[in-house]
Amino acid sequence: MLKWMRKSLADLAWPVGISLLLLVLWEVAVRKLGIRSIILPPPSEIMVAIWDRRELLLAHLWPSLYLTILGFVLSVIGGILVAVVITYSSTLRRGFYPIIVVSQVVPKISIAPLFIVWFGTGTMSSLLLAVLIAFFPMTINSALGFQSIDEDIHRMARTFMGSRWQIFWKIRMPNALPYIFSGMKISITLAIIGVIVSEFVASQEGIGYLIKLAGGLLDTPLMMAAIAVLSISGLALYGLIALAEQRSVYWQTSSDIGGNAGG
Amino acid sequence: MPTATVSTLPINAAGSSKSEAIPVLRIDSVRKSFDKLEAIRNVSLDVTENEFVSLLGPSGCGKSTLLMMVAGLIHPSGGEISINGSPVTGPRPEIGVVFQQPVLLPWRTVLDNVLFPIELLKLRRADYEAAAMELLAMAKIDDFAHHLPRQLSGGMRQRASICRALIHKPRILLMDEPFSALDAITRDEMGVELLRIWQANRKTVVFVTHSIREAAFLSDRVLVMGRRPATIIEEVKIDLPRPRQLSMMESEPFNQYVRRLRKSIEASHA
Numbered sequence: 178m179l180k181w182m183r184k185s186l187a188d189l190a191w192p193v194g195i196s197l198l199l200l201v202l203w204e205v206a207v208r209k210l211g212i213r214s215i216i217l218p219p220p221s222e223i224m225v226a227i228w229d230r231r232e233l234l235l236a237h238l239w240p241s242l243y244l245t246i247l248g249f250v251l252s253v254i255g256g257i258l259v260a261v262v263i264t265y266s267s268t269l270r271r272g273f274y275p276i277i278v279v280s281q282v283v284p285k286i287s288i289a290p291l292f293i294v295w296f297g298t299g300t301m302s303s304l305l306l307a308v309l310i311a312f313f314p315m316t317i318n319s320a321l322g323f324q325s326i327d328e329d330i331h332r333m334a335r336t337f338m339g340s341r342w343q344i345f346w347k348i349r350m351p352n353a354l355p356y357i358f359s360g361m362k363i364s365i366t367l368a369i370i371g372v373i374v375s376e377f378v379a380s381q382e383g384i385g386y387l388i389k390l391a392g393g394l395l396d397t398p399l400m401m402a403a404i405a406v407l408s409i410s411g412l413a414l415y416g417l418i419a420l421a422e423q424r425s426v427y428w429q430t431s432s433d434i435g436g437n438a439g440g
Numbered sequence: 441m442p443t444a445t446v447s448t449l450p451i452n453a454a455g456s457s458k459s460e461a462i463p464v465l466r467i468d469s470v471r472k473s474f475d476k477l478e479a480i481r482n483v484s485l486d487v488t489e490n491e492f493v494s495l496l497g498p499s500g501c502g503k504s505t506l507l508m509m510v511a512g513l514i515h516p517s518g519g520e521i522s523i524n525g526s527p528v529t530g531p532r533p534e535i536g537v538v539f540q541q542p543v544l545l546p547w548r549t550v551l552d553n554v555l556f557p558i559e560l561l562k563l564r565r566a567d568y569e570a571a572a573m574e575l576l577a578m579a580k581i582d583d584f585a586h587h588l589p590r591q592l593s594g595g596m597r598q599r600a601s602i603c604r605a606l607i608h609k610p611r612i613l614l615m616d617e618p619f620s621a622l623d624a625i626t627r628d629e630m631g632v633e634l635l636r637i638w639q640a641n642r643k644t645v646v647f648v649t650h651s652i653r654e655a656a657f658l659s660d661r662v663l664v665m666g667r668r669p670a671t672i673i674e675e676v677k678i679d680l681p682r683p684r685q686l687s688m689m690e691s692e693p694f695n696q697y698v699r700r701l702r703k704s705i706e707a708s709h710a
Contacts, residue, residue, distance in 0.1 A: 327543065329539055329540075329541050329543045330543050330545070332508075332513060332539070332543075333537065333539060333543045334560065335513060335531055336511045336512070336513060336531050336535065336537040337531070337537075337556065337557035337560045337561065337608075338531045338532070338533060338560055338561055339560040340560075343559075343560055347545075347556075347559065347560075348545065351545070351547045354547075427547075428546045428547040428588050428590065429546075
């Protein structure tokens with residue numbers, strides 16, 4: 178455990194170092210070139226803004242986070258259930274799987290205004306947009322995981338009289354776990370996008386609303402502060418999933434796990 | 441037609457006294473076609489209790505198909521396979537299978553992999569843990585009981601899969617080219633190990649291989665199978681003393697058997 182932590186800390190050193198260097202360059206450049214903070218505030222000013230407006234930021238962060246997590250959880254549950262159905266019913270697989278794949282071509286963000294017509298401004302539209310976007314990668318990844326079991330493993334389980342139920346829980350499920358986690362990592366970032374976009378379009382609260390509002394007021398430091406807070410929250414959610422993955426998918430080495438992620 | 445006499449005999453539990461008379465496994469005029477392709481033509485074979493029988497033939501001659509039919513995974517197009525007098529209609533608990541690949545579950549430790557059939561058969565795990573450790577000790581991998589498969593070498597993984605096939609005390613062990621994925625040196629060693637394990641807990645073994653030397657080294661009886669559609673061309677009894685060691689492979693009697701088997705295979709190609 179300690180060894181693993183030390184290793185991941187060492188892996189973090191480079192990207193963190195480079196990020197810090199970029200922040201310093203940004204600070205210096207803004208000051209030297211005399212760029213007005215309405216155009217581009219320096220990092221220090223953004224940090225001050227985060228501290229000064231922390232209550233406002235938090236008040237708008239919670240609703241967004243709440244909807245993101247709720248949308249994510251619904252997508253994960255729904256995605257896995259649909260994947261199971263697709264795995265076990267060849268009719269549904271042949272009928273729906275191509276539709277699911279092809280429907281990926283539709284830029285789902287463009288549906289946001291339509292959702293407002295249907296469900297009004299507010300949490301319902303945000304939640305549905307988040308689910309709509311986050312659901313597909315979850316489904317496709319889980320379905321791939323359930324279906325990608327080795328034919329020999331399947332045969333082995335059958336010779337020992339394994340039932341379909343046993344084969345699902347003892348083989349398909351653990352086999353799908355790495356795929357489910359890569360689906361989750363894609364879905365969480367997409368859920369955030371769904372919520373923020375719908376808050377842009379129509380909402381009276383949330384980080385997306387705050388960003389738009391600050392933009393309208395030309396309060397660039399607040400806007401950047403909101404973006405920073407949002408990014409940090411997104412990173413934290415992603416990190417939690419990655420941590421859960423490392424704990425659950427213990428039989429794969431970290432390089433295998435990295436290779437699975439995408440999107 | 442000896443089948444009539446078999447079915448009238450009372451054959452329930454492991455009645456070893458009758459083992460000479462009653463075949464544990466009977467393959468009776470079995471045929472198999474996949475669509476229009478005839479894979480197996482009229483194969484008959486009786487295997488008695490504790491006998492080590494090999495099916496020897498070129499790759500793709502249908503010997504694995506025959507084995508999978510015995511395991512109950514594939515149904516014959518004609519003829520009948522029976523175990524202890526009752527026809528095979530699907531997988532049965534009296535059978536343990538070792539595949540070409542170890543097919544261990546990567547998320548389970550070696551011990552949990554060995555106990556996997558116990559879980560599938562809904563038996564009490566606690567009753568079999570000691571037996572599993574014993575098997576692992578016999579296969580000389582008990583130190584790795586709590587390791588994951590990826591931490592083991594190919595030979596060690598295949599040993600674990602042999603332990604898994606034996607854990608529920610099957611009467612028949614089916615082995616489908618179990619050592620063909622291993623390098624030549626490991627392969628010879630595994631043969632010796634298998635005989636040692638077999639000597640310690642006697643089983644009826646049906647071993648599929650395309651290696652002449654392996655078949656001759658391991659078996660009591662070798663059945664040479666010809667190319668598609670597969671039939672049994674020749675039956676060779678290997679009358680060599682047991683326990684067998686690798687040094688036996690240099691002996692003249694052994695090499696005579698090898699020559700004879702090779703001739704038989706070559707004849708089938710002509």
